[in-house]
Amino acid sequence: MGRTRVVLAALAALALALGAAGSAQAGVGLPGVVAQVPTSEKVVFITIDDGWNHDPEAARILLEKRVPVTLFLLPGAASYDTGYFTRLTEEGRASVENHTVSHPDLTTLDAVGKDAEVCGAGERIEEVFGRAPKLLRPPYGAVNDEVRLAAKACGVKALVTWTHDFTTWGETPPTPRLKAGDIVLLHFTPTLAADLERALGAARAAGLKPAALMPHLKAAGLA
Numbered sequence: 001m002g003r004t005r006v007v008l009a010a011l012a013a014l015a016l017a018l019g020a021a022g023s024a025q026a027g028v029g030l031p032g033v034v035a036q037v038p039t040s041e042k043v044v045f046i047t048i049d050d051g052w053n054h055d056p057e058a059a060r061i062l063l064e065k066r067v068p069v070t071l072f073l074l075p076g077a078a079s080y081d082t083g084y085f086t087r088l089t090e091e092g093r094a095s096v097e098n099h100t101v102s103h104p105d106l107t108t109l110d111a112v113g114k115d116a117e118v119c120g121a122g123e124r125i126e127e128v129f130g131r132a133p134k135l136l137r138p139p140y141g142a143v144n145d146e147v148r149l150a151a152k153a154c155g156v157k158a159l160v161t162w163t164h165d166f167t168t169w170g171e172t173p174p175t176p177r178l179k180a181g182d183i184v185l186l187h188f189t190p191t192l193a194a195d196l197e198r199a200l201g202a203a204r205a206a207g208l209k210p211a212a213l214m215p216h217l218k219a220a221g222l223a
């Protein structure tokens with residue numbers, strides 16, 4: 001079955017290359033790439049990536065404030081302390097989605113490599129969390145139609161990038177004014193608790209509430 005999937009993905013990639021290049025139809029039928037969700041509701045979407053640092057303070061905030069959050073986890077990062085994340089999904093309002101196995105730029109891989117990274121991660125996340133992920137955050141936000149095609153073959157309904165990165169990478173970034181439908185990017189780093197508080201404060205300042213991503217993607221016809 002795995003092999004059939006790879007062959008189909010390879011054939012479809014070929015068809016895409018032959019038929020869709022330069023066409024206005026390029027990308028039709030492929031899962032969309034979403035950096036911001038069209039919505040009339042006063043909501044923002046908090047997403048947290050990778051999973052290498054398991055800060056108890058960040059978990060406490062998410063659980064106590066009942067923050068709906070989407071976690072794009074690397075299976076390897078989740079595997080050495082699975083309980084940290086299952087607590088967030090079982091006692092909190094977190095859902096776990098796909099961020100590949102080893103965090104490559106998917107646009108640089110062939111069809112077999114894309115399949116191994118995306119389907120492979122999906123299978124491992126499903127084993128641990130009991131639900132097959134339907135969303136993919138492509139590492140570095142790197143996407144093209146072939147990545148979308150590979151994602152589709154792995155059951156992905158939408159590729160989710162972000163509107164604003166609140167992660168402290170060395171320096172704390174300036175806090176933007178959030179708008180309805182914005183997707184906030186955070187990471188499981190040692191500064192997550194502070195970064196999360198900054199994001200929640202920015203949401204409050206803009207009169208917006210964190211909301212679950214998938215139902216809003218569905219409502220917008222994007223998943």
Ligand SMILES: [Zn+2]
Nearest residue numbers: 049050139140
């Ligand atoms: Zn990442």
